[in-house]
Amino acid sequence: SDFQLEILKKLDELDEIKSTLATFPQHGSQDVLSALNSLKAHNKLEFSKVDTVTYDLTKEGAQILNEGSYEIKLVKLIQELGQLQIKDVMSKLGPQVGKVGQARAFKNGWIAKNASNELELSAKLQNTDLNELTDETQSILAQIKNNSHLDSIDAKILNDLKKRKLIAQGKITDFNVTKGPEFSTDLTKLETDLTSDMVSTNAYKDLKFKPYNFNSQGVQISSGALHPLNKVREEFRQIFFSMGFTEMPSNQYVETGFWNFDALYVPQQHPARDLQDTFYIKDPLTADLPDDKTYMDNIKAVHEQGRFGSIGYRYNWKPEECQKLVLRTHSTAISARMLHDLAKDPKPTRLFSIDRVFRNEAVDATHLAEFHQVEGVLADYNITLGDLIKFMEEFFERMGVTGLRFKPTYNPYTEPSMEIFSWHEGLQKWVEIGNSGMFRPEMLESMGLPKDLRVLGWGLSLERPTMIKYKVQNIRELLGHKVSLDFIETNPAARLDEDLYE
């Protein structure tokens, strides 16, 4: 604007504008500030603000300045009358002038009260020319009006005048202006953004661009998102793929008692088969028995009286229990089916699945009726427990978990069985991260697999490591409909190898 140009010219001329108030008295401080801000943004100048306190006389103050203070008015009246009845002060001078004038005249020692309750001039004024008397109030007001030596006025007096509403306080804003790093006397408009026109016409070369505020977040962009649990699942899948594992057809939630339990050498009275733990199905009600009758006969034998070197559980095994339908309680039901298939052409094999399993459990912060099980199966000739340990170390190392310990445990279908523990830096304790073992000969040899083909299995839940890693307290906020879409949308990439505790 013109004013901005005027400021620049003046600054060029003076090198420094000490007071914009003095230099540009016709411009209000708001105008000055916005012009200065705008120029500063372009680095034309620097400025600092100087605030000064001012006082103006009120109407009453101005009147006193002209006519003299109330106390002078009173002493002049008393001189004129000789004496004045106190009760007449108000009627002669009016209530305001009378009251203040009397108080201040007494204070100054100008008047005294005689025995008949009349006011007279005090002894020291008896022979004084009243026109010689200093009217302090008037002279201070004059000083304020002329705006001179305000510093010398006692703050008490100023406050008193403010209280008496003879003066009003104000503020004057002034600016001190100096040249900026890019000082010049011309003004160019700064561009905010590079446009396609500027690119195509080369106009950008002659333009100046407004500095960008980098201390900012940018705009929210609209975006889709994959579910955090499925992102972790994908990490696991990639680990399995990298180790040569093929994904099992785990898309079969309804299982028979046979595949979910009997095939895995879980006896028919095992607590896992209780209504308390397993979802049974009422419609459809009854499954078929497997076609492989030799296999069925072997399973009956290993449960009832033993076979393949086992003494068996020694109870009456009932095919009806096999025909009960359940929602699979573990994906090992699928592994069993795959291993039975493997018996037709036994060879080293690696299989995995990550899919849903179902438990008839009371739902709480760490338990849901359905969750995902990660399961690996590795079959090879004459592999050892040491191989299992080594393999587990390799597997978990790929998800960033090292320093494993193995604890003997019990599973109906694996022997030996090992719980896998790792030290958790965040929780500062050993946590169980999975379960593993060698499948029992009763299970494998019943299928027709050769004795020396040993099969390792291990499993863990998908939710637990995800919850530990990403500090999700409640499983229902991870899996199921109670998840927050914001949580899904803002969840970072899942990287199991990323150490969150360093």
Next chain:
Amino acid sequence: PTVSVNKQQLFDLLGKNYTSQEFDELCFEFGMEMDEDTTEEALKTGEEPELKLDISANRYDLLCIEGISQSLNEYLERKERPDYKLSKPTTKLIIDKSTEQIRPFATAAVLRNIKLNEKSYASFIALQDKLHANLCRNRSLVAMGTHDLDSIEGPFHYRALPPKDIKFVPLNQTQEFTGDKLIEFYKSPEQKNNIGRYVHIIEDSPVFPVIMDSKDRVCSLPPLINSEHSKISVNTRNILIDITATDKTKAEIVLNILTTMFSRYCDEPFTVEPVEIVSEHNGQSRLAPNFNDRIMDVSIKYINSCLGLDQSADEIAHCLKKMSLHAVQSKEDKDILHVDIPVTRPDILHACDIMEDAAVGYGFNNLPKGEKLSNANFIAKPLPINKVSDIFRVASSQATWVEVLPLTLCSHDENFKFLRQSDNGDLAVKLANPKTLEYQVVRTTLLPGILKTVKENRKHSLPIKVFETGDVVFKDDKLERKAYNERHWAAIYVGKNSGFEIIQGLLGKIMQTFRTEWIADYGAAASGRGYWIEEDDSVKTYFPGRGAKVMFRSKEGAEPKQIGHLGVLHPEVMMNFDVPFAASFVEVNAEVFL
């Protein structure tokens, strides 16, 4: 199962005051888990500190402090395995054929000249409770009773009698009950969670099992209660244990565990007085318990091969001895170990169980780690339907939809009524025993889960765009498992407007990702692979006139088939799920792209 033991008592028995960490370590290597050490709590309550130990479900011999300390002492090589012996029988248990109707097996034994104190008496009771709850499946398979032998007189009889003919004062009562009155009594609200829990095992039977002495005094009414008359106390010197069961194997295990664990307190330690079981009707007369040695032969090569070790017979025997298994090398075959399995270890079923004990004795964490198994010979493959799923998932998220993972189980209403659908019974798999209404059926559409997710996120800014790729389950009588999974993909748009064209556009984007172009004129405009939608008012879930089926022709000449549907969701459906917005939805069978 978890077993609580007195901490100081256990440490005294182990001859060492372990630090918490040391004991944790010992448990870990042995295969127990220390769940809790109540030392800090006990300081406040003034009670004696306890350790809560998590025991493997097949180690019934570790369900009491006697067994835990015995096994740990053997593991630590501080003590020898006891040699359990039988003395001479002095009494009989005569089993009547009538018991076949209700609870056919029974066995018994006597702990003669026993001296219990308060701690061991409490442990004796607690072990029975643990066995009842675990191995005995809440007394349904096996129940045990204990009696002061000096208050009753053998021979004893195990019979099944009509409830009215059984009359006795049950334990902790003062009044005499008949069998039928006793059932009523235990079904009362006060008893419901106590003995009442076991009433169902016999209540519908015309006869109840009962154990009586030679004077026809009732000793116990299994599986419910013993008699007040024969009850034992800490001062009882001669205890008769009776076991009744529907499972003979488990009955014998229970008797063996009870007698081996507590015979240590008899004047002649580890010696049990057997009872002559007379069971003529089924030819099972015998002496009980049976403490005969059980020998299992196991190959040294097999153990070494499984463990990746090259141990000698002696070395393996040493490891096994720590686990209470005594092994000697066969004289005929140097590869064979004869392993003597004590009656306390019914969990040993196969040589693999011995192999595991050899590994535990050696220490899992001391085993030589195998050579790295080669990954080279295996070609990894994803499951084809999962690969198709991933294409759906990536394309949907690229199209700015958000993936959700609702549950597979839902209520019957959510799957049918709330969607304005009726159940004709041939589609959905129904659960028999859900704990809540939330889990009545396995979903046959992805819509309920998606709408429930939207409901929970109603406060989210509109529009809400979410999708799921997941399995639904359908019945199929022809299959062994009578049901199969089908992979579906579904997406919803929820906003101020129905957004039908947006959902239609998303479908187009997905189809294009699967190399399937839209064909105009309901498939007539071209004859090759492609898709189109046709108005279809048969799905009542959609607003009338706003529902359509998705048609797909896989290749030139192929018969077009419906692979899904889409439409504007009916306002009733929205309100049934508490979502007061307009919405459009699409669901497609993903398996057609296999």
